[in-house]
Amino acid sequence: MSGLPDAFGLDRLRAAVLRAWRDSPTRLTEDTNAERDLRAGGYRDRLLVELAQNAADAAALAGQPGHLRVTVTGGELRVANTGAPLDEAGVAALASLRASAKPAGTVGRFGVGFAAVLAVTSEPRIVSRTGGVVFSEQRTKDEAGAADVPVLRLPWEPGDDEPPVPDGFDTEVRLPLAVPAGDVLDTIAAEVPDLLLALPWLARVDVEGRTWSRAADSGTGVVTLTMPEGTARWSTHVDDGVVWALPVDDGGTPLPLTEDVLHTPTPTDERLSLPARLFAPVPVEPSRRRVLTGEAARPVLAAAARAYPGLARSLASDDRRVLVPSARFPLSEVDSELRDLVAAELSEQDWIPAVAGGDLAGNAARVLPVDAPELVRLLADVVPGLATACGHGPARLLETVGARAIGVADVVEALTGIDREPVWWHGLYDTLLAALDARQLDAAELGALPVPLADGRTVPGPRGALLPESAPEESGLLELAGLDVVGLHLVHPDAAHPLLERLGAHRAGPAELLKAPALREAVERSVEDAVSGVDVRPLVDAVLRLARDSDASGLSALALPARSGWRRADELVLPGAPVLDVFDPEAVGEDGALDVLDDAFAESHDPAVLTALGVLDSFALIVDDEPADADHELPDETAWWEAAAPARVYAVRDLDLIADDAWPAAIRLLAQRPETWRALIEPGGHTSWWLARFALLDGRAPADWRMPAARDLAGLFDPVPDVGLSPEQLTAVGVRTALPDAATVDTDDAAELCDRLADPEREVPLGLTLRVHRLLAEHQRAATGHVDPPDSVRALDGTVADAGDVVVLDGPWLLGALPSARFVACEGTAPDRGPGGSAMPGSAAGGAATGGTATAAALAEAFDLPLAGAVVDAEVSSDGEFAPWTELPAVAEVAELLGVALPDGGVVVHERLTVAGADVGGADVDVPWWCSVDPYGDDRHEAGQGGVGPAGVDAGGVDVGGVLHASDTSDGLARAFAWAGGLWARRWEIAALLDEPDPRTLLG
Template identity: 80%
Template structure:
């Protein structure tokens, strides 16, 4: 360094200082104390920081990135740097202790911070391309003549032996060490990364052979990713700078995008202070600090700079990849210092007001206007992006809690569902939404109860609130080819669009629906019920018709007969239509089929374009239709004369044929054959007590009469009462099924109309009815009268058939209850009924009476009640007019012998025997009439028997008394010839 002039005026500087010390003895002490304060206070442990700042300032002044090298040579710490060399102002600043020569925009250019070197040396030297300066405690003491002096007040030029600045550098600080070099180098190496980050003009630092580099590729003037590297390590920081403030956030070294938020740091001004901070990023800001550079000045003085730092903080967040921006939000915790509390509040306020948080719909949104979904479902957020205003891209419980500190509000599931109301989206979009929600439900992040009003897109294009009650189309629906499902406009039918069908909806109350379930849907059935009315009003019901027809081939179409279908004369119910060409059209009355008829014919074109089976399943007729009800509640099936049938039968079930009343009068034989062709309708015809046989017997026409008015050709026992059915081309089974009579009915199968008809037939004088048939009919009438209720019994006939087969007014007839009367009174006085006394149990003395008739006849009391006729014994005026002799039965040997042969006990009492028995009275005539036997009332409800002394008379009296009336002819023969051969032969 020899030969350089005193470029810095060092002699003058020394002279000035020495003069000040001499002029003011206290000035030396003051300078000594001030330097001691700097060395032990604010600049303690800041050797490299201060030297690196000087190097950064030199680089900035030179306008190029700087290089700093730290080595130990010969016991000296040497710190070389590139950049602007040492100048006179810098030397003056070094020697002033209080002044600094740094220009605007630099950090610290040889100011008081140089005092930090005194921690490791007492003989610092600075050598630059422009000259050098030496400070020496030893020389200052000698010069000042004092034992305690400031080191950095008296500058000397370097000696001629001072080595020049190393090649490649512009300035070097040389510090003979008073501390161990190894520990010092380790401390310096540890401080290098932070210094490179804080001093952007430094690009490289070498420490004892180890190199750190700083690069900012791709960064702009406001910041970017700064990389700090050594051969062994790489660290990256995302920086953002403006208005003299720098924020730095560590980022992952592998991609430079993933933030690694700090949990604790200190404020850098740019040198580290003791003000602890808890923000995720490091702050470099020119905050006013105390002279010690350890603490900021008052909060009021620091606030403007802190406000600037907070204002640019969202810019740091915006430099992060969108997904990582929430990491820039300070974690919720207690502040670490007063400065930390002030800065956190300011930062949170700015994050709340500025747009920085990535919105799901794109762009950024301020924290205070953001909504956060507290469900960890990014796919759900993406779907809701344009549904929920201000929805943040970040989601999940943690994000919701974190962003709440910047004013964001968590949007609950119920609020989300509400926001979805009225939203128009494709079914596929809704399916994706359900996917995301179901995943959240299964993770138990969402309560299914909150999804009750979740919108559901329907196949008809509508969207309804809430899955409950909606029908999820089974694959069978779409596989069955239902292109018009989307056209169904059915109020209340919530059929989910196939592309939106999802298990979540089923979990929330939707029902899985195949063809059968859809056909059974109440809303669809209601639409079917009003479809004719809708069609007539101009509503397009074709989609409904098409869907129901297609579904009917895959499910139960029962109950859908009201579906509107096109007929020849307009729209009609399906069950009011007949297939074109159906055989049943040949038997229906022409007036019953047509625009004004109960039925119409299905449109031919429509019939040809649809499946016949599906049409008939809906009720379109190709033959007679059935009405089936296994649990009928009453006569409400719209069957002809159903109420009358119900009164007659009270059926336990209904299995009937519909539309029988529409058959033409002359078409009944063909109609019956048609009914017999199908097992279902034949079964209805043969249903015991069923409506079809009941109605057909009364209202069908065979040969101009109802079937029940005819008898089968082989039913000879009804000859005279009924005419044989003419040949109408029906088999005997078919004739019997429709009610053609095969015999006299059983009392359990007749009703009052049947009884009345039988009585009318007997009262027809044009009919020649055998006496036996008359007796059987009267017996049936009597039994019916006994079993029928008072309201169910027919009115008594005005005319009756008598024992001789003639028809007489009922007022002139009585019921024969005493067979003895037949010997004295003409048979025209008696209704066709046998005499009493046929049942031994009903004979006097056996607890019975005379209230029985002969086989095939009616009990006399029943017939008397049914015909409202008197008993003959009560009204016939006749009595015995001859004299006889009483004989007890045991006193008659012939009678005793007959009783023994018959094994019969002799009755009590006896008989009055007459040689010639006669009776007289008003009903007998003017002369006495001879009779074989007679019975007259006796005392105490007994009977007094009279008989001629003949086998015939005694046999009748004995048979009556013994209760053997049916054997009276056998008894008479035995009395004539009491031989066993008479009994047995």
Template identity: 55%
Template sequence: MTDPFGTEALRASVLRAWAESPTRFTEDTNAERDLRVGAYRDRLLVELAQNAADAAQTAGAPGRIRVSVVDGELRVANTGAPLTAAGVASLASLRASAKEGMVGRFGVGFAAVLAVTDEPRVLSRTGGVAFSEARTREAAGRPGDVPVLRLPWPDDWPVPEGFDTEVRLPLRADVDPDELLARLADEVEDLLLSLPWLARISVGDSVWQRSEVDGHVEIAGPAGVVRWLVQEAPGGLWAMAPEPLETDVLHAPTPTDERLSLPARLIAQVPLEPSRRRIMPGTDVTAPASAYPALVRKLPPGQRLSLVPSAGFPLSEVDGQLREAVIGALGEQPWLPSAGGDIPALGARVLGVDSPRLVEMLGELVPRLVSVCGPEAARVLATVGAERLDLPEVVETLTGLERPPVWWRSLYDVLLPLLEAHSVSADDLGALPVPLADDRTLPGPRGALLFDGELLELLAEADIVGLRLVHPEAAHPLLERLGAKPAEAADLLESPALREAVERSVEDAESGLDTAPLAEAVLRLVSEASAEDLGALALPAEDGWRRADELVLPTSPLLAVFDPDALGEDGPLAVLDKDFAARWPGSALTAVGVLDGFVVTEDGIRDLDLVADERWPEALRLIAGERETWQALRADASGIARNAVLAGRAPQEWRLASAAGLAGLYDPVPDVGVREDVLAAAGVRTGLEVADLDDAADLLDRLGDPRRTVAPGLVARAHAALADAGLDWAALDAPERVRAVDGSVVAAEEAAVLDRPWLAAAWPAERLVTAAEGGPEPEPDEVFASGRSRAERLAELLDVPLLSETVSARMPDDGEFVPWAELTAICLVAELLDMPLPDGGVVVHEELSVELDGVKRDAPWWVESGPFHGEHHAADTPAGLARAFAHAADRWADRHLIEALLDDPDPLTLFS
């Protein structure tokens, strides 16, 4: 067998070295074992593929690899430069390599084959070599472990057709061929990406092919085509998988143990330790980072963020260096899409909400705003120096911006879904600018009014300060969500801004401002909706601008009842301009306060003081003809009483013709053409009433007027009304004359007020004043809260003494005391009337006369002391006993019935 590679000399040299230095054999054995179980474990296909790639590069043509198991051998055939003597020397050396600048070309990495075989062979077109553990042990004459790859033997097996070299590895018994092929197949895709000089690898029946298309490396395999985006870099190559990587290792170009957390794979040209698992200490691996942004730019804008390194701790020292360099490059070089082209990440602005449409609208407004957006984009780009842009800052940027209303509506279209999705809050948008109908754009929808219609132009022309009417072309549901209010006419009429404008409108008109648009707008609004308190609105009068509630319609019936001096420049009212009035319906004008009839206010019916004295009957007819004023008149006639004049007198100086009970005190009102109920409501008297001191003074004057003839009952009722009025009489002068119980007039100093009913018999009727109702014999006095009786109150009012204070009496001693229970007639009456008998009894006199101031006077009954207690005396007559019994039993009102029953005790007396 020929020996083209001089293997015999190589063996002799190694054997001689082992013989001369026993430790060299041990060192070689240990070194090979270390390579087999350490650095090159699980790198079988990696190392063989690297050798094949080196061979293809040397040959200058893309290489092919075929991996198969035949007759218990793993066979790896490849194309490319064949085996050389230098290559064989490298195979047989644990510390040398035949590569010149290429890692792995028949160097120490070949030790990886020892993981599956003890008898490796390498066959090539130029010859072949074989290694054998058994033959080495025999040649070295040493038992136990020996270095398999130190002694090569020539081998002349033919190379498979179409290939230039084949590595044959008889598999040890503990190696499962199928499992081995499956594991090697898993490594193919990564190897084709990392080794550009390899074009095809087949493992068993599966084939993978590598091609480059449009900047991508395509690897077609049994599962389909996988495209890798690649970018040349100083000292390496960046490659992006179809999906960004979460973790990877540095490839140089085959996998190392340097863990990386970058989304793209780095295939770097860096020196490695002999194990090929770690880079050489002190190596700068950051040079490829400068090309990383170029790789990112090859992606569509929407996918570029996937290549931004995620935040987190580096997985290795190399990873930390590379991440820092990549982040720096992404911060400094343009790659982020924006409206003006790609920009660096450092200082870029990222919209914090997911709204590409909003980004598009803001592109020209926000410098360095990138096209990608959303909270995740902001989080990712923060790692490379970009700044988050949130909605409050966006709103601040928009403040003061001049854009057409339709532009703002488009913006609202974009923002509303964000609010509905809770991506932003209403507070974030609280200062959002809103275009108004008056061409201003002001911040903040809250308080703005959404209104549509022809009135908008008129309202805008009115220039109502503070009235924020949204431009109709910008009206949008978002504004309502943010506090704008859909406004109807009623809402506008109630708005504080319009109210304020109305309040100052007369002042504005007098200062020369044009308030006509405001008047027009308000009248249009009140034509559609009702409102109150708009009387301050400036409207044109015949003598200039006046408040609406100071104007009267030219056709109003009030003009016929008001005093002419009340209307005009110097009067409280004026007439609305006729031409202006003709342009508007009367309902709109009266709605803002223009008078067409009498108006009711909180204080009653207004403008009663402006009615001409001779026009009051007509004025009353007007008031009674309107429900509201009629109700107000019936509720409170004080305004009428103060102002009205009927036949030359105030209404309360007259009585209704039907009020005959007041005849003598009050004269009947003449026929003035007004209904009685209206006259009564206006204050014409229908009965006795003392409402105030003026009423009291008038009534006292009438009672003391000797020209008047007043019936006794009316006198008594009048005095009762005065006493019960509950007024403070200190401010009222006492009358000089008073009306006695018999209807005559007497000087006040000669009169006395009856305060004890039995005293009536002791005083002349023409000098006796009574406060009782129902006749000259009064009922027992009612007592006010003050404790004073009606008689006492009347005496104070009239400044007349009480009768009990004026007279004193002495009783005769000829009477006989009889208990009430022993008076048969009294007991019968008490039973008929269901009256309990009072305690005590009565002193019965055959005839009763009392001595008053030395003069004896007949009396039917008497009480010796006190109004309700004391000893009762009575003449033995029905009249005397009835009064004493009624007084003692506290049934004074029944005295006349008791008298009748005593006179005729027949029960029919009660019913006849």
């Protein structure tokens, strides 16, 4: 080979080595042993690796991608490369065994690693454009005079016949093979792909006509390896002397590894579980299979971990998570240490794509555990540190490198207080609803979700908010939006969304808006606000607008302008309303209970809407189907409530405001409208009850008059004069048509009847007196009220007597003892006894004319009068003969004709029956019949007299209940027999039959 003889100072290098061997006899042995260790240990099976590293270093020094070619020529393995040629420092490194000439930034530039060639040859040569060097085991043995020498210590110049470097290359290593060429080439071919990945400056490798090439995309870091068997793509990252490589498909999608080994750059036996391949100059044991653990390897592993996030950053945002180490047991000690270091770096370095832009360190990242990318996008400037990754899987994965999952409640809290357009919120609700439907979150977590309102506010939580159903300009929403109504949460129409309804908001048309509690509260205080100077016009306009299309009931408190200021709607009357003609002028105006609606305001609004709000165009109604108490502000309602105990209230309001002289006109107004007429005729209703007592017809209450046709009330009540009302109207307002039923009589009615009976100017028929007394007694028995005892009463003869001079008749036989003017009596009823039974004289069943002792006692209690039977001091003064009823043929014949059984016992028959006593002036008084028993059980006869009362006698004939006496006349016997047999109502019939016991008497 021609060129520069001894261009690299080879003579000097040999002389130095030989001198060292001569000066130190052990040095030769040490060098020999050292080379043997390299050849058999650390550099075994690293032939191509070392040559490729040298080629890569040469390319790096030259600044051009390197090309490596491997051929076999004449039994020699020739490895040619491009790049910086061989230099003196490189030769010195080759011959030193312990030194390397590699500069900073190179992998290995002709150092101890060249010893790998000794695995295939003992006569290596290197030829370069700058010269060459030859090593020879035999020549070294000859020179050193030893049988065991190192091959790579004595360099010689190539011979003149050494072929030059092949065209296109700068250096070629020539190795006469001592092993089969095929095995070497197969080993080399298998190692090429890894070396192209590990050595960025090596771009192409040819092996006996087969080509491997590397193409790197500087923008993405993806390396494409074109190989004889196909193409492989790897995303790579080189930093601090290490290379990370991740397989990707043709579209750049990562294909993470599930298991691999550490490469240095050739494979070791150290198993790794990371998803990417690591090429790192980690110190290894002489076997090159295991890493030297401890302090020697830790700096390189730490450097590799620091470089790992760089590989992640080279990937597309959505692909980076594949590099997070999976949760599994480490595959080796190195794997365990490296995984921990990588996780720590992923936690500290920025690599997780942030939705706001840029990258985040793992410990600074926040991950939404909901698979909703659009939601994440919307939250970009709301949640600091929010990652683009979302969903439960990514959240759990990134938590292993320090990220924190941010719950929906945290998101809601972050949303609170932010200012966004309503359409932004609508988009947010879209994403949340989709997540809710996908069961990725719980609706309970969204309870405080902010909601933008139509008035510009944003409130926490949809519950109770109102969602407008129509456009703002159509629904009154524009007016409502301008109101400052606390608690009225009207959702902005641009933000209205089905999600809000799911979370408790309500669809709201005009009806729902008018029922909103907050709006109703504003209505309730509107008069107070208006009086205090608050502008309530917007509220009024909004309510009136909504009331056009909905029910405005319950909004009668709305402030409206009156002629004299602001008043409640239900305290106002429409101008010109007919009802104004019947109200007392003092009741309408600034100081009155009512006022007239402002004329201009009334003209500008629909009267139907105004009256729906409560403004009066006629009488107003109070309707309550389930009343609980007398709290409807009706006049004298408490008294009516106590009297009627109503099941519902359906009544006319403001009756107490009617002028005294306007009642006929007012009643006609009430009759004109079906609603008020129905209230007027409501059974037991307040309207009729109150009108009957407090309305005025010709100066007197309707209840003070009777209908002209009610002649059975003549004397007690006067006929109503003609006041221009129909009979139906008069009846409806309480003009009397008959005596009231006892169940409907109240205390005032009872007192009124007592007063009228006690009026000596009235000529009350005797039958009507008896009927009224019966009514008063039943009222007293019903205990519905208490009547103050009258000072004067109507006696049985029709006169008015002082109450201290009369008694209440409780036994009909007593009528014969005293004048009628001494008795007060009730209309009678039949005795209460069964067929063939008997009743105690004076008991509740006896004495039909008195209505029974119980009724008489009730009347006595009502009038505070004594019962006649208790005070009349008179006894039978004549003699008579006892006769059982069965021994009185005439009586038996009458009983047969009547079809009744004879009673037990009998009667004492007198030729002339008389009674005498203090109450009859001591003289004998003739009576038709008598019962000598106290109605209360105080017998007025001697035991053993032989008489038999209605209670019967014992077996010995002893009186145990009283004694009946009768004059021997048909009238006397008829009365006694009727009383004893419970036939009191038929006493006149019995008397006639006793006189003429013939069927014709009964039938005719």
